[in-house]
Amino acid sequence: xxxxxxxxxxxxxxxxxxxxxxxxxxxxxxxxxxxxxxxxxxxxxxxxxxxxxxxxxxxxxxxxxxxxxxxxx
Numbered sequence: 001x002x003x004x005x006x007x008x009x010x011x012x013x014x015x016x017x018x019x020x021x022x023x024x025x026x027x028x029x030x031x032x033x034x035x036x037x038x039x040x041x042x043x044x045x046x047x048x049x050x051x052x053x054x055x056x057x058x059x060x061x062x063x064x065x066x067x068x069x070x071x072x073x
Contacts, residue, residue: 001030003071004054009064010039012032021056023060039066 016034019041023032030037031044043054051070058065 001047002043002049002051002054002073004043004045004051005071006041006055006058006070007032007039007066008041008044008058009066010034010036012036015063018061019058019063024058026053026057030055042071 007020010019013036016036020032020034023041023043026044026049028049029043030046031042033042041058045054047057047071051068051073055065055068
């Protein structure tokens with residue numbers, strides 16, 4: 001299981017919905033928690049997904065990732 005935290009530039013609920021949709025459609029994602037006010041995204045995955053997999057998926061949503069870190073790998 002992996003837990004990852006990202007600071008993502010999101011200006012509105014449409015932005016957070018775009019990130020949420022991309023992540024929830026990614027096979028292996030167990031949970032997504034987005035806080036628009038804090039511009040944070042917390043993702044829990046099964047062992048098949050790496051930090052880079054999750055990071056690249058957020059970037060593909062069109063949003064800029066300012067920083068990220070692995071909580072549990």
